[in-house]
Amino acid sequence: MIESPIPLESLRRSSGTFVDAVGLPPSVYSDADFHAFEMEAVFGSEWLCVGRQEQIPDAGDYLSVMRVGEPLLVVRTSNGSIHVMSAVCQHRGMCVTANTNRTDDDMLDPPDLESGSTRTFRCPYHFWVYDLEGQLLGAPEMAKTTGFEMADVQLPALAVELWQGFIFANFDVDATPLAPRLAKLDDALTNYDVESLVTVDPLTIPDVPFNWKIMVENFMEMYHNSRLHHGIHDFAPSSGAWYADYEPGDAAMFGFNETLEPDGGFNPTFKALFPPLSGTTMEERQRVVFALVAPSLLMGFQSDSAFWFYVDPTGPTTHALSMAYIFPASTIELPDFAETLEAAIEGVSNFNRQDMPTNVATQAGMQSRYAPRGRYGWQEAVLPQFNSWLVERYEAASDKT
Ligand code: FES
Ligand SMILES: [Fe+2]
Known part of the structure; x- marks a missing residue:
């Protein structure tokens, strides 16, 4: 028997769209009882x-x-x-x-x-x-x-x-299948041929000092791109962000950020470092895609490569984070692949150097007596979508009691 330590009515105020939703109750980011509930309600029965x-x-x-x-x-x-x-x-x-x-x-x-x-x-x-x-x-x-x-x-x-080459497991052996609930994302990713991409070995940071949802939110919302990352994200300003619709039953949330030029890249040259993915259109080469297969697989697609993050909660205020690039096999076989990969990783670390301290500070702020249940802007419309997905799980777990 599981019951949410926070009333469902309060959690529901965070569902819906950015127009009227408010932030999740701050204790969802630190309360030990809520964490135990969430581990069962979300991670005990999801892919x-x-x-x-x-x-x-x-x-x-x-x-x-x-x-x-x-x-x-x-x-x-x-x-x-x-x-x-x-x-x-x-x-x-x-x-x-x-x-x-x-x-x-x-x-x-x-x-x-x-x-x-x-x-x-x-x-x-x-x-x-x-x-x-x-x-x-x-x-x-x-x-x-x-x-x-x-x-x-x-x-x-x-x-x-299996979905697009990713292996998913579920502790609930009777869980609803995942792939049919990812059809919209499949459509958006058709030309990226994700199944054929090849991952490099993931790097895992075992003790990231903030709640797993803070990581998901920071990865998915594009509001901060032109602000926190101003200067280094200017090739893809927040004004060019939009998100796919989310409906109950969907297993993914995703959005796009147009780049000012084709073949942009998250590195000091602002240009892609590898050859463009062969099947993608000119339009696709001029945007990045960010996707969450909820609760914890994060993916980013750019014109020359993709990357995937795995967020594994290890406690109310900690998680382990794995990160890896994925490429077409032909890119990995290029003679200068290792050096170019190093440059790409160094480029992305410029963003992490801004995101990570921000997330640590957000964790502290959400434990403050003054922690907000703030309003959302349109450039972060994915956040109430994620809340809606979570609240569906919180409610379903409570119904079972
Ligand atoms: S053989 Fe595994 S615990 Fe004894
Ligand atoms: Fe960021």
Whole structure:
């Protein structure tokens, strides 16, 4: 049974459109009870991105990731499908790992730092061994235990869905499918051929000191582009922003920001550093697209590349943030790719150097006794859309009680 610690009536004032919505109650950004409610109401039953399919191309390839405190294994099985399961050993709860030689030091590494290829997973504690789909295959010295059948023991599986090359998992195995609710975003991204893009290895910052929603809001709204980022964002002024409509049932929110010239870029040259994506139109090359597959996959598309962020709440006022670029394979094969990528990353860090302290300060402000439930401008129309999506989940979870 879960119940929102903040009355639904109060939360509903943040739904709707920028014309009449107000900001979410400030305690949604810091209250421990609300955080526990939200983890269940939103993250317990929604689709969470756990990686890209090209990260695990062959049978036995796996990623271990942490999502809302749950250690998970994302595995390419022998039949080529992708399986996502808990890494928690069903004996006494240690985390299983690839059945390779690990040193004692490795065992203390956070489980989300692993990837590789294996035939089985083994628990380092008492050597129970599981296959690629989590079926228990071996358990030493258990024969004398009454009624113990290996066939009865599996690593718990999550629901899995693939969309545009992204792998999504859901703790609710009966969840409503995701892809049909992303049709509008599919239309907007047709020419980007997102499924064929190839990710570089994500970089994860484990302890980002503000609530996950502050990160989502900062990524998605374009109101601040011409203000906080004035000078470095002038090639794409906020006046050129617009957002797609959001209707209840949609799983994504997205918007566009026109650039003054085609092939703009988030770096000191204001120009794209890589060749333009081959299928895109001139119109598409003169704008950026920002999208949220709620709750936590953020994507940005520009004329030469895309990037994806994953926001994983780790507490009421903290989250882990993973970031990676994705490119056409032909771009990654370019001889000067590594150096150009470094320049691109350095360019984006100029924006992060402004966004990150702003988000930290916003977290503090939202914990102030004077924290606002402020009004929204049209250039941040996506924020009440995101609120609407959240409130739908808060309400649905409360209805179940
Ligand atoms: S806890 Fe995994 S084998 Fe004992
Ligand atoms: Fe920003």
